[in-house]
Amino acid sequence: MxxxxxxxxxxxxxxxxxxxxxxxxxxxxxxNTLDMDQFVNLMKAKSYKFELKDVEKDFLPTTRKRMIIDKEAINIYLYNSNKEVENDAKRIDDGGCEYSDGTKSINVSWTSYPHFYKKGSIIVQYVGKNEKVISDLKDIFGEQFAGYK
Incomplete structure (x- = not known):
């Protein structure tokens, strides 16, 4: 017993x-989960009024949407999984101006300071200096993984 x-x-x-x-x-x-719909809802909860547009692929090889807030734009790169996000994020240099997949490299000159954030199945890119946008993206995503610091 x-x-x-x-x-x-x-x-x-x-x-x-x-x-x-x-x-x-x-x-x-x-x-660590976040998708497009959740991001949109979080931005609405922060009182942003915006328009979402479908835009062509650019240097990241995935579907891209653009969130337009007044004269500001946030590019949203959509992935199928967190693993795909992590793989592409590793290919962006720390300054946010180069993407290299091992076979080709793309250098980009931005019109302002680039900021890249990632979480869940999305990467967002904001090019600008608006402290409120930067602060709100940091609140949603945490620290940027590439770009101007």
Missing amino acids: EKLSKCAIIFILSSVIFTMFITYSNKQNSK
């Missing part, structure tokens, strides 16, 4: 630890 009790206690403790691990893991994963 005593042996059964020790086994039961070990089983219960193992179950509790496993449950805690799964809960923590799910919370961590939810912090």
Whole structure:
């Protein structure tokens, strides 16, 4: 009987630890998820009024949308997974002015300061100096991974 009790206690403790691990893991994963619709809703919640446009692909080889806020623009690059985002993000240099996939490199001259953010299945690019936009993107995405600092 005593042996059964020790086994039961070990089983219960193992179950509790496993449950805690799964809960923590799910919370961590939810912090790294973001898609186009969620981003749009977060920008609306920050009182932005904007127009969304479909635009042609450019230096990142994926679908691109443009969010136009007054005279400002945020490019939104859409991916199928976080893994694809991470792969493309690694190809953008720290300054945000070069993209290299190992076979070709593209150098870009921006009209202002580039800022690149990533989370979930999107990369966003803002080229400009508007401190409110930069602050709000940082609030949504965390620190930029490339661009002017």
